Amino acid sequence: MTARSNRFDCIVVGGGMLGMLTARGLKNAGLDVVILERGDPGRESSWAGGGILSPLIPWRYPDAISELVVWSQRYYPRLVEELLHDTGIDAEWVQSGMLLLNMKIDPDIRQWADKYTSVLETVPPAWVRESDPEIVQPREDSILLPEVAQIRNPLLCTALAQALHKQGIEFLEQTEVTGLDIASGRIQGVQTSKGGYHADRVVIASGAWSSRVMQLAGLDLAVEPVRGQMIMFETRPGLLRHITLHEDYYLIPRQNGLVLIGSTLEYTGFNKETTPEARQLLIERATSLAPVLADYEVIRHWAGLRPGTSDGIPFIGKHPGIDGLYVNAGHFRNGVVMAPASAQLLVDIMLERDSFTAIQPYSL
Numbered sequence: 423m424t425a426r427s428n429r430f431d432c433i434v435v436g437g438g439m440l441g442m443l444t445a446r447g448l449k450n451a452g453l454d455v456v457i458l459e460r461g462d463p464g465r466e467s468s469w470a471g472g473g474i475l476s477p478l479i480p481w482r483y484p485d486a487i488s489e490l491v492v493w494s495q496r497y498y499p500r501l502v503e504e505l506l507h508d509t510g511i512d513a514e515w516v517q518s519g520m521l522l523l524n525m526k527i528d529p530d531i532r533q534w535a536d537k538y539t540s541v542l543e544t545v546p547p548a549w550v551r552e553s554d555p556e557i558v559q560p561r562e563d564s565i566l567l568p569e570v571a572q573i574r575n576p577l578l579c580t581a582l583a584q585a586l587h588k589q590g591i592e593f594l595e596q597t598e599v600t601g602l603d604i605a606s607g608r609i610q611g612v613q614t615s616k617g618g619y620h621a622d623r624v625v626i627a628s629g630a631w632s633s634r635v636m637q638l639a640g641l642d643l644a645v646e647p648v649r650g651q652m653i654m655f656e657t658r659p660g661l662l663r664h665i666t667l668h669e670d671y672y673l674i675p676r677q678n679g680l681v682l683i684g685s686t687l688e689y690t691g692f693n694k695e696t697t698p699e700a701r702q703l704l705i706e707r708a709t710s711l712a713p714v715l716a717d718y719e720v721i722r723h724w725a726g727l728r729p730g731t732s733d734g735i736p737f738i739g740k741h742p743g744i745d746g747l748y749v750n751a752g753h754f755r756n757g758v759v760m761a762p763a764s765a766q767l768l769v770d771i772m773l774e775r776d777s778f779t780a781i782q783p784y785s786l
């Protein structure tokens with residue numbers, strides 16, 4: 423920063439989906455915000471994810487997650503529309519529906535669906551044969567969630583970064599935060615690879631690296647990296663229809679014929695490399711779920727680091743011991759879907775406004 427001061431109302435550390443959406447909310451509330459990003463915008467977990475706008479088996483998650491998921495699911499079409507308007511980039515929100523093979527709706531699942539007004543239905547094997555003929559025949563009934571949507575998260579990240587620039591948010595790329603300036607129990611700013619930045623409010627939204635950033639000031643945060651690998655087949659549009667889950671692995675058909683298969687769950691520290699073993703496993707899972715995929719080529723294989731927490735509930739709120747320090751991190755397997763709600767909640771907390779849900783479950 424030369425032409426202008428390096429003082430802001432708020433610093434956001436991390437330019438993934440959580441950082442970008444939080445910055446957007448703060449700017450809309452009239453704050454002068456800067457995002458400090460170590461690499462390029464949205465190129466880490468937010469890029470690597472599958473873009474399913476639902477947890478894989480949504481009723482198995484605590485209410486604290488469902489609250490954020492449902493809020494975001496309602497908001498997503500508007501977000502994608504606004505970004506299209508602002509940038510011309512369509513993140514392709516598509517309500518492709520999600521099929522969970524060989525599962526039955528029981529009273530607990532029905533109760534969850536009623537509580538969150540989620541539409542789900544039982545479909546027999548013949549229905550799957552008719553609607554998705556290339557999917558392996560389920561032995562039993564399956565559950566269809568017809569309203570579940572997907573987005574292309576790399577497009578969403580690109581659109582978000584462009585929209586933020588247009589909104590006048592400073593987005594400093596290739597700028598790594600290397601220290602937190604704290605004095606007398608108050609945050610005062612951060613140190614970076616490119617000098618110091620000052621603000622009375624700092625948000626840590628550094629995904630899987632959030633605990634490392636907190637450790638710069640000797641603070642603890644129980645977020646750890648969990649590697650996920652995925653592969654992508656190039657097929658023809660319409661070959662597969664629904665997001666389909668079977669025995670912990672899923673496929674996501676994009677409109678243009680690309681099919682993503684995921685994903686592994688590996689505790690390998692900050693190692694983001696792909697492995698031949700995972701590639702082989704994912705190909706086996708893919709072809710046992712949709713045998714026709716054996717006829718198509720795998721054109722990509724990648725890995726990302728999820729910001730893991732013990733129960734999947736993110737930390738959203740202020741640090742109990744340091745005034746002005748906030749966290750929005752730890753969204754684990756569901757950060758793409760939870761991001762809009764999570765950003766809204768943190769902005770409401772920072773501005774001391776009422777919000778759409780209780781803040782206690784997410785407190786640090």
Ligand SMILES: Cc1cc2nc3c(=O)[nH]c(=O)nc-3n(C[C@H](O)[C@H](O)[C@H](O)COP(=O)(O)OP(=O)(O)OC[C@H]3O[C@@H](n4cnc5c(N)ncnc54)[C@H](O)[C@@H]3O)c2cc1C
Nearest residue numbers: 436438440460467468471472473474599629650757758759
């Ligand atoms: C294989 C895979 C599949 C997934 N599928 C889905 C899915 O289908 N649906 C879903 O909802 N979620 C999914 N997820 C989870 C989701 O992608 C994440 O929860 C979410 O993207 C986390 O966003 P984030 O902004 O917190 O982290 P990130 O996107 O990782 O962003 C954190 C940013 O902080 C930056 N940073 C770190 N340290 C510093 C520093 N010191 N200084 C400056 N910047 C720093 C990083 O460079 C990074 O850009 C998936 C994840 C993976 C890996």
